[in-house]
Amino acid sequence: MTHPSDTGPAPVLALKGISRSFGAVRALRDVSLELFPGEVHALAGENGAGKSTLIKTLAGVHRPDAGQVLLDGAPVVFHGPGDARDAGIAVIYQEPTLFPDLSIAENIFMGRQPRRAFGRIDHRATYEATAALMKRLGVELDPDRPARGLSIADQQIVEIAKALSFDARVLIMDEPTAALTGSEVARLFGVVRTLRDQGAAVLFISHRLEEIFEISRRVTTLRDGAWISSEPLDGMTEDDLIRRMVGRDLDELYPKQDVSPGETALSVRRLTREGVFTDVSFDVRRGEIVGLAGLVGAGRTEVARAVFGIDRWDAGEVEVDGRKLTNGAPSTAMAAGLALVPEDRRAQGLVMDMSIERNIGLTGLRTTVRAGLMDRGAERSRALDWAVRLQVKYARIADTVDTLSGGNQQKVVLAKWLATAPKVLIVDEPTRGIDVGTKAEVHRLLSRLAADGVAVLMISSDLPEILGMADRVLVMHEGRLTAEIPRADATEEAVMAAATGRTAA
Amino acid sequence: MADISLSRAIRWDTVVGALLVVVLLFSFGFVDGFGNALNLSFLIGNTLPIALIALPMTLLVVSGEIDLSVASTAGLSGAVMGALWNQGMTIEAIIPICLLLGVVCGLINGLLVTRLGLPSLAVTIGTLAAYRGIAQIVLGSDAVTDFPSRYLEFASGRIGDTSIPDAFLPFLALLAIAVVALHATPFGRSLFAIGASEEAARFAGVRVKRQKLLLFTLTGLMASLTGIFWALHYASARYDNATGLELSVVAAVLLGGIDFDGGKGTLGGAIAGVFLLGALQNVMSLQDVSAQSQIVVTGVLLVLSVLGPRVARQIAVARAGRRAAGSPPVSRTPAPTP
Numbered sequence: 001m002t003h004p005s006d007t008g009p010a011p012v013l014a015l016k017g018i019s020r021s022f023g024a025v026r027a028l029r030d031v032s033l034e035l036f037p038g039e040v041h042a043l044a045g046e047n048g049a050g051k052s053t054l055i056k057t058l059a060g061v062h063r064p065d066a067g068q069v070l071l072d073g074a075p076v077v078f079h080g081p082g083d084a085r086d087a088g089i090a091v092i093y094q095e096p097t098l099f100p101d102l103s104i105a106e107n108i109f110m111g112r113q114p115r116r117a118f119g120r121i122d123h124r125a126t127y128e129a130t131a132a133l134m135k136r137l138g139v140e141l142d143p144d145r146p147a148r149g150l151s152i153a154d155q156q157i158v159e160i161a162k163a164l165s166f167d168a169r170v171l172i173m174d175e176p177t178a179a180l181t182g183s184e185v186a187r188l189f190g191v192v193r194t195l196r197d198q199g200a201a202v203l204f205i206s207h208r209l210e211e212i213f214e215i216s217r218r219v220t221t222l223r224d225g226a227w228i229s230s231e232p233l234d235g236m237t238e239d240d241l242i243r244r245m246v247g248r249d250l251d252e253l254y255p256k257q258d259v260s261p262g263e264t265a266l267s268v269r270r271l272t273r274e275g276v277f278t279d280v281s282f283d284v285r286r287g288e289i290v291g292l293a294g295l296v297g298a299g300r301t302e303v304a305r306a307v308f309g310i311d312r313w314d315a316g317e318v319e320v321d322g323r324k325l326t327n328g329a330p331s332t333a334m335a336a337g338l339a340l341v342p343e344d345r346r347a348q349g350l351v352m353d354m355s356i357e358r359n360i361g362l363t364g365l366r367t368t369v370r371a372g373l374m375d376r377g378a379e380r381s382r383a384l385d386w387a388v389r390l391q392v393k394y395a396r397i398a399d400t401v402d403t404l405s406g407g408n409q410q411k412v413v414l415a416k417w418l419a420t421a422p423k424v425l426i427v428d429e430p431t432r433g434i435d436v437g438t439k440a441e442v443h444r445l446l447s448r449l450a451a452d453g454v455a456v457l458m459i460s461s462d463l464p465e466i467l468g469m470a471d472r473v474l475v476m477h478e479g480r481l482t483a484e485i486p487r488a489d490a491t492e493e494a495v496m497a498a499a500t501g502r503t504a505a
Numbered sequence: 506m507a508d509i510s511l512s513r514a515i516r517w518d519t520v521v522g523a524l525l526v527v528v529l530l531f532s533f534g535f536v537d538g539f540g541n542a543l544n545l546s547f548l549i550g551n552t553l554p555i556a557l558i559a560l561p562m563t564l565l566v567v568s569g570e571i572d573l574s575v576a577s578t579a580g581l582s583g584a585v586m587g588a589l590w591n592q593g594m595t596i597e598a599i600i601p602i603c604l605l606l607g608v609v610c611g612l613i614n615g616l617l618v619t620r621l622g623l624p625s626l627a628v629t630i631g632t633l634a635a636y637r638g639i640a641q642i643v644l645g646s647d648a649v650t651d652f653p654s655r656y657l658e659f660a661s662g663r664i665g666d667t668s669i670p671d672a673f674l675p676f677l678a679l680l681a682i683a684v685v686a687l688h689a690t691p692f693g694r695s696l697f698a699i700g701a702s703e704e705a706a707r708f709a710g711v712r713v714k715r716q717k718l719l720l721f722t723l724t725g726l727m728a729s730l731t732g733i734f735w736a737l738h739y740a741s742a743r744y745d746n747a748t749g750l751e752l753s754v755v756a757a758v759l760l761g762g763i764d765f766d767g768g769k770g771t772l773g774g775a776i777a778g779v780f781l782l783g784a785l786q787n788v789m790s791l792q793d794v795s796a797q798s799q800i801v802v803t804g805v806l807l808v809l810s811v812l813g814p815r816v817a818r819q820i821a822v823a824r825a826g827r828r829a830a831g832s833p834p835v836s837r838t839p840a841p842t843p
Contacts, residue, residue: 340708349708351768353703362698373689
């Protein structure tokens with residue numbers, strides 16, 4: 001746990017004793033970090049540990065109150081993101097912002113396209129420069145293809161290519177894998193390794209610890225804005241890293257209780273939505289946590305949407321507790337005891353500029369009512385009750401949810417649905433993008449709900465989560481259920497085989 | 506810093522309310538002829554049509570939609586009323602028919618928006634022209650003035666020797682209903698949610714399309730009620746009654762702090778906006794400002810009232826961003842599409 005002062009190449013970019021406060025909040029306190037060429041360095045820490053502030057300091061968005069940024073050993077001051085970019089520092093964000101109607105090549109060379117006579121854009125040169133970048137990254141993407149319709153993974157690769165076109169020597173990747181599937185992550189890592197081998201310094205941020213171990217050589221850990229450690233990952237375990245991040249031993253990440261399942265609560269029969277998913281049948285019994293695994297695009301979320309009534313189905317039927325649900329009617333699904341914690345909490349799970357109280361209250365518009373009017377006392381106590389039960393960290397219940405951290409936002413979504421006392425709870429990527437401490441809390445909550453007799457269907461792209469929490473694993477591939485694996489037989493290999501369609505299971 | 510939007514909305518309401526008081530006090534003190542009973546009854550009477558339509562319009566804008574065809578629906582109702590009266594029907598039979606017509610007009614808007622997914626701005630600009638055109642076909646250039654005196658007196662009369670029009674009391678009842686509906690019922694709650702995030706509302710089980718259809722229908726109904734009132738109040742049913750009224754309604758509602766993007770505002774603010782606009786128009790008339798110039802003022806007010814809260818919010822966000830840790834306000838702005 002010492003500062004890196006190994007021999008070897010000099011750091012291309014370093015932070016020395018950086019502090020940065022926002023009002024009374026000390027976001028960074030005396031943080032140091034060294035990035036070496038040809039090395040992937042991970043940055044670990046819970047939400048609110050100061051990772052974003054550190055990245056923004058490196059990227060020239062924030063200026064430190066104290067401390068130095070050293071470029072090739074010499075102190076520099078970035079007056080804005082442009083300075084950092086000119087110094088060869090590029091940041092790849094979780095959600096790229098490309099112009100959807102422009103081609104990949106145009107996006108990369110936006111505003112600085114090669115020109116021909118009379119200032120006309122030289123399309124051919126732009127195309128070829130882009131093709132060369134793609135080749136250097138070892139990926140196949142047609143430079144003429146419009147950005148619209150590219151997967152997030154491909155969009156990130158375009159952003160990386162753009163960074164390369166600025167001769168970036170330092171690549172900062174802020175949770176690039178959060179929205180990617182397993183195979184997309186593998187491809188992204190291939191690109192990262194290529195860059196590393198070409199001598200780039202990479203700072204990699206991820207909530208998925210196994211990814212940190214897979215791609216990085218060193219890790220710097222932050223906690224509450226303070227530097228905790230910078231050390232090689234060799235010989236460290238995930239538990240070691242978690243301990244540094246949370247400052248204490250974490251309770252088990254997957255606290256699954258043993259439950260003997262009761263009667264069927266959710267029954268899906270031959271459900272089909274043309275061109276999306278076909279002939280999907282399964283049951284979830286009371287007390288069970290059923291994992292629904294598969295690659296992104298396999299149709300898992302789409303099945304959940306149809307079951308809840310957001311989208312219509314073309315054939316089949318859905319029963320909750322023996323009651324047939326109406327096609328395309330979330331309100332009747334809710335009335336039957338179904339709850340859906342959707343995949344995108346910012347767009348679907350929450351009304352971002354409404355208060356915590358009103359967001360939780362939104363599922364109670366039929367229950368916290370007296371004589372046709374809102375019962376404000378009941379609405380508030382219902383919201384407070386559930387916010388406290390789930391230990392949401394907030395200042396005031398009337399604060400808007402966009403003031404909360406991602407983990408706390410997810411707790412509000414859960415609170416909103418648990419307040420309806422659901423018989424069946426569908427959770428879609430329940431722990432995506434939230435820190436490891438909150439993740440364990442969400443898992444404990446799901447386990448306890450199941451033990452209390454709720455039927456839980458858990459969609460997740462996080463395989464350890466599926467394997468750790470599910471009593472049974474259903475696997476989808478290209479719109480069909482391809483496997484049902486009991487907990488005892490569920491291994492990463494078995495699930496991945498079914499998810500990629502390589503199985504006869 | 507938390508809850509910028511709410512505190513901002515409350516402050517905007519208060520600002521408009523205070524502004525209304527200031528304008529009224531100023532006018533009583535310094536504008537000749539403002540304070541006499543006859544002028545005040547003109548003020549209220551002329552503002553009532555705006556206020557009546559502002560009730561459903563507020564709910565509609567809160568839910569993220571708009572209806573620009575209201576004035577044409579009002580005109581069409583008046584025209585049909587005149588035409589049927591000329592045919593010799595009784596007024597008691599005509600009024601329900603006109604109200605039903607308003608319902609149909611609103612329903613058409615609502616179905617086009619909710620079933621075909623068209624933007625309400627475009628749909629209702631279209632029906633603005635269409636409904637007005639039908640009004641002209643129905644009544645031509647006639648003006649029908651000989652409605653029964655009992656009705657004319659109600660629509661233009663005053664309570665005793667006060668300056669309060671008879672029609673003001675029914676309006677207050679409708680206002681009370683609208684306030685309760687928007688601010689105290691599950692229905693109102695769902696409108697704010699729809700306006701702030703339609704998708705999140707749908708995922709919370711809110712029946713978005715049904716609520717919107719209901720709102721458009723109610724708006725049509727209130728517009729036709731206003732058209733009937735207009736024809737009786739001015740004792741003249743013409744095809745071009747209430748032309749341009751939608752401008753005043755939308756300007757007043759936005760002036761009252763209803764966010765054009767939906768999800769924010771209070772009915773109290775909207776009504777304060779209506780009477781502020783009404784008072785300004787009245788004062789301008791007393792000062793012999795031409796009708797054309799008044800329209801210019803209304804238009805400028807509309808732009809300012811869209812601009813005002815937005816600038817105020819950006820200042821608040823910038824201030825909060827400087828104070829708080831984490832994301833600077835720039836991260837809120839999405840990348841522009843070329």
